[in-house]
Amino acid sequence: MNIYDVSEKAGVSIATVSRVINGNPNVSEKTKQKVLDVMEEIGYTPNVFARGLGLNTMKTIGIMCSDSSDPFLANAVYYIERELRKNGYDSFLCCTGYELKNKQNYLNLLLSKRVDAVILVGSSFLEFNKKDNGYIINAAKEVPVMMINGYLNNPGIYCTLCDDYQSTYDAAVHFISQDKKDILYLYTSKSYSGIQKMNGYKAAVSEHLGKVNEDLIQICPGNMTASKELLLLLSKGGLKFSAVIAAEDILGVGAIKYAKEAKLTIPDELSIIGYNNSLLATCCDPELTSIDNHVETLSISTVSNLMRVLNGENVPNKITISNDLIIRNTTDFTI
Structure with missing residues (x-):
């Protein structure tokens, strides 16, 4: 019950x-x-929802992220824990990896600890097979589940997202307005967020240039050396591109390294936009133009909504936050 x-x-x-x-x-x-x-x-005994009555509440929130070495996820966890402390809550952090079984096991572990709620950080917790998301839906029957950059439309699940689709759409349109028709899109995974980004890129290209060239959409491991080597390989194979949109800043930094090795001037011969506006964007030369997905705002909003849920207030199932393009030296346009 x-x-x-x-x-x-x-x-x-x-x-x-x-x-x-x-x-x-x-x-x-x-x-x-x-x-x-x-x-x-x-025979229903409230546990995680019991607060004012003092029934078994642990004043503890479970946090799950797939990879704490990822800059976006690490920053999100930092801000979430900070905001939870401000509200008098402790937290359990589980770094789950990407295997479904591990995610399920860690979520069950957190529920066994009688946490007051669970926060899922990042879109990798959503599976392509909708049935595999049952473990999240079932957990939400017991505790509030907050999702950052993922979306499930079910009772007890509350989602805070950045507008990845619009961001990559706008980035591609900016390049197209400069008559750059061969825009390479680099990505690391087809997570919920990753799909939104790719769909934004494809929509902009198809609307403004016609048919999407699938050769200009390339998956790459999430490290700068791999992206540099991939771009060198593609270039040697005859693929032409004058601009790169990278789904992660680390891939954008790899594109900068490629340009230097290929002796291409940035941004004249190769323009680059990264994603996340992480520390990496300002630690490279030239500094990387990047889409800021406002990880701090996402985290603060998520915790704020969670506090409202725990206080019995009505909270929308989905809140979307707009992103901003932070222009640096890898592009030559102004907005």
């Missing part, structure tokens, strides 16, 4: 049940008693 069963049997919203459990005064005594009676009748 869970909070959804209580809601259905009592004939009230989930938010009302949560308010009763939290001891929120904005619930009539009649409604409160009806909810408490149903909880007793069906």
Whole structure:
């Protein structure tokens, strides 16, 4: 039995049940008693949602990320933990890797620790096979699940996303406006976020240039040496490109290294846009133009929404944050 069963049997919203459990005064005594009676009748003992009543709450949030060495994920975890501490919460961090079984096991581990909620950082937790996302949907029946840069439309799941589609669409359009028609797109994975980025690139190219050249879409391991070597190989193979949009800054830095080895001037002969506006974007020469996906804002918004959920407030299932293009020396346009 869970909070959804209580809601259905009592004939009230989930938010009302949560308010009763939290001891929120904005619930009539009649409604409160009806909810408490149903909880007793069906044998539901609130745990992670029980806050104001002091029933088993651990004041602890579970955080899952696939790879803590990834700059975006590492920054997100830092900001999330900072905001949780401000709100009086501790956290458990699990670095799961990318295997589905490991993700499932770690989520079950966090639930066994009776955490108050779970935050999934990054879109790699969403699987192509929708049935494989059942472990997240089932967890959300027990605790609130917050997703950063992933989207599932199910009760108890709350998603905060940056607009990856629009960002790469706009980046490609900027290059096209400079008459760059051979824009190479580099990516590392087909995660939810990765697909949104790629679709934005494809939409811009198809709308403004016609058919998408699939040879200009290349997957690459997420390191700068691999991207440099890939671009050298593609160039030697006869592929022409005057601009690069990289789905990660680290791939963009690899493109800079390629240009230097190939003796191409930046941005005149090769223009480059990275993604994430990470520290890497300012640690290279020339500094990398990059799309800022506002990891701090995403993290703060996620924790803020979580606090509202735990307080029994209504929170939208999906919140989207716009990105910004931070212009540096690998492009020559102004916005």
